Every structure is written in C-alpha cells, then in structure tokens.
Amino acid sequence: MVTPQQSRVSKKDIESIYPLSPMQQGMLFHSLYNPESKTYLSQIQITLQGNLDINAFQQAWQKVVDRHSILRTCFAWKKTKQPLQVVRKNVTLPWFNQDWRSHSPAEQETKFQELLTSDREQYFELDKVPLIRCHLIQVEDQKYEFINTGHHILLDGWSTAILLKEVFEFYAGLINHRPINLPTPRPYQDYINWVQQQEQTQSERFWRQNLQGFTSPTPLVFDKWNLFNSVLTVKLIEKSYQYPIKTPYR
Template sequence: MDHTQKIQNIYPLSHMQEGMLFHSFLQDEGTAYIEQSVFTIKGQLHLDWFQQSVQSIIDRHDIFRTVFLPHVAGLKEPRQVVLRDRSFQLHAEDLTEMPETDQTAYINQFKERDRRKGFNLQKDMLMRISLFKTAPEKHVCVWSHHHILMDGWCLGIVLQEFMQLYESIYTGESVPLDPVQPYSAYISWLYDQDKDKAKEYWKNYLTDF
C-alpha cells in the first residue's frame, strides 16, 4: 500500500509548536504539555452519539488528525502531517456500583495515569476522552490533549461545537457550524509575514521602554 495516500497535507510548525515539540522529545514524551479538562455531564447520555460527535469534530478539524515529525528526509525543520482519516475510540467505564468517595478516588487515579501516559507525537491521536458513569444520569468526562494541538481558548470553541453536534443527532436536525479554516492557512500567513518590517516596527514601538 502507498502510505502517502493516507496523507492529506504536510507543512511546517509554528515557532510555539516547534518549542513544544523540542521540549516534549527532550523529556522523552514527558507530561509538561498534557492538558486535562474534567467536567460533569448531567442527564441521559448516549455513548454512541457521544463518540459520533467527537468523530465529527476530528473529521472537521485537521489539527486532530495531525502527527508531528521532528525529522523529515531532505528537510532541516520538523513537519506536521495531516492524515486523511483517524478513528476515535471513546473510553467509558460504569462506576455506579462504587461509593461516591471511591468513585472520586478512582477517577483521580485514572487522571494521573492518563497524564503520565503522555502522547507519542509521531503516532498517537493527540486527544483522549474518557467517560465515567457515576449515577444513572451523571457522567464525569476527562478530556486530555497535547497542548501542541490547541490552547484553552480553542478547546472552549471545540466543546461548543461538540455540544451542537450532539444536539443535532438528538433532534435529527442539521446544525449550522461556522466554516473551518485549516491550521495550514495560519502557518502560511505566518511565513508570508515581512519579518524585517515587523522587527523594525517593534524596535520603534519599544524605543522609550
């Protein structure tokens, strides 16, 4: 099989991404850039719909189908590689038979193990989502990702889209989502900037400081 057919795009990293990539490999895929968000979901929850909604997010945003290569033959700089397809698998556990204090301890231990597990930036899907059922209509969600993908502000947008997509499955009605700009467009914009002009601007701006 021609593995290049699995690739949608290849492009450089932002300077911030390069820094995180360097430090991650320096720490042997350490935990410095592992982000975890934990929140409670109340009400009925359909796991199939949940998984389908997350998969739609992954299909919609190429950054969630991206791996990061520190060395590419013939190139000096690292590259991020967008894959055409990536399949998401939800991790779900039923803790309803545990006392509440045991549930809390179990989830906290899971969070620590999940953080220590880290991510292989060259192979892994850099986002993991786990659901823990703690009552008939209550789930705790642990949403982990590598910071090289996005910051907290972007995560808020992604979660909003996720809720809209889940609601769309529930109601059977399509949801109007804003058009997506691929991350490669931002990288292209960065590399098109006049660095000398920008340097001169900031030099003048900071003259009196």
C-alpha cells in the first residue's frame, strides 16, 4: 500500500510554478469555500477480466504520473498575491490493493459501493500531492475492480480518456517487455502561457458566434483501443463503456 505524501516540499523537488487557468481558479475557490462539496471530485471505475499483472498495472499508472506534470501538481494560495500551481518533480501515486475473493458477490457489491462512497468522502488537501489515488480490488481469480478518484481541477473528461489510453499502452509494453515510446507531452504550463496571451473579448466573441444555437452539451465519447486479453469496462460519472482488449505484441 502506497499512501499520500505529506512531507514538506523541498525546493529541489519543485519542477515549476505558474498561475492557474480561469477554470482552475473557479474550482479552487469553490473547493475552499465549501470543502464538504464533492462537486469537483471525479471517479473512474474499471472492471478488468483476465490474467492481470498487478505490479505492471500499478507501474503503468505511475509512468503516466511521471509523464504528465499536471498529475504532479498541487496548489498554493496562502501568502501569495494570486493562487499558484506547484509541480513536483517526484510524486508516488497512492495505491491500495485488496483481495475480496473470500466474500460472496452480494458482499462484494456492498463493500464496493461503500468503498466508492468512502473514497469520495475522503477530502483532497489541495496544497499536497497527489490529487489522485487508486484502489485495485480482486473479486475473482481473473476479475478485478479498479477505482481512480481525483480532483477535477487537474483533468477534464477528454484528458481522462487520453490518460486511460496511455495507461493501457504502458501496461501492454510492460507485460510484453517492449518499450513504449509516446510523443513528449506538452506541459500544462504551455496552455497557461497561451491563455495569458489571449485577448479575452475577442475569444468570447468567437465562441458566442460559433456556439450560437446550441442548447445542450455534447456527450463525451471514448475511443476504443485494443491492448491485452481482457474486457475493460469504464464507468465515468453515470456513463459506462466496455472494450474488448487484445495483446498487441504476441
């Protein structure tokens, strides 16, 4: 079991510091104003069926954390003129393994719903990293339930889809002993720099014109990807997606 990091931050472990996006500022304000609210918590549920390599799966998630600076980010607002996001160089993803195979399916379902609820009740301290955590529960010899809980201030829905795709690409590479060379990701700081250079009035006019007539949100769509012999079910909020998974290198 790996737990959240609560130690003091060393300057040597800081990769970068930069302002928040307007959306992040709003989320930070509302999260601090009403810390009991779960509005900005996101929870992903994945059902995995097959011969899962638990260590490789955990390593794949850690590789994604190492790869993306936003997943190593916390927030500073005390004694600063404006809120800032602080990127740490090294962050260990909190990971909790459990084995429920001795419980009946009914007991497992009860325990699982209790875990979903209790994990959402566990408040994220926004000035500490990381703002995500993972639970992996084995319910049968070849069936697992996985929960990833995080703060929405880090990721939106589209980014979550990319994150999951990379996790399973890294997993496939690890179990097949093949390197996975993904393109270097653009740091989130690049987006912040771009936002600060924009003319807000012109941007608002552009989107008002292009979104004129839209009355409902566009549903989130996940692409399918084939990675290893299993069936992957992803539940994000109230939506559910299922993918057949195949091993790519055998």
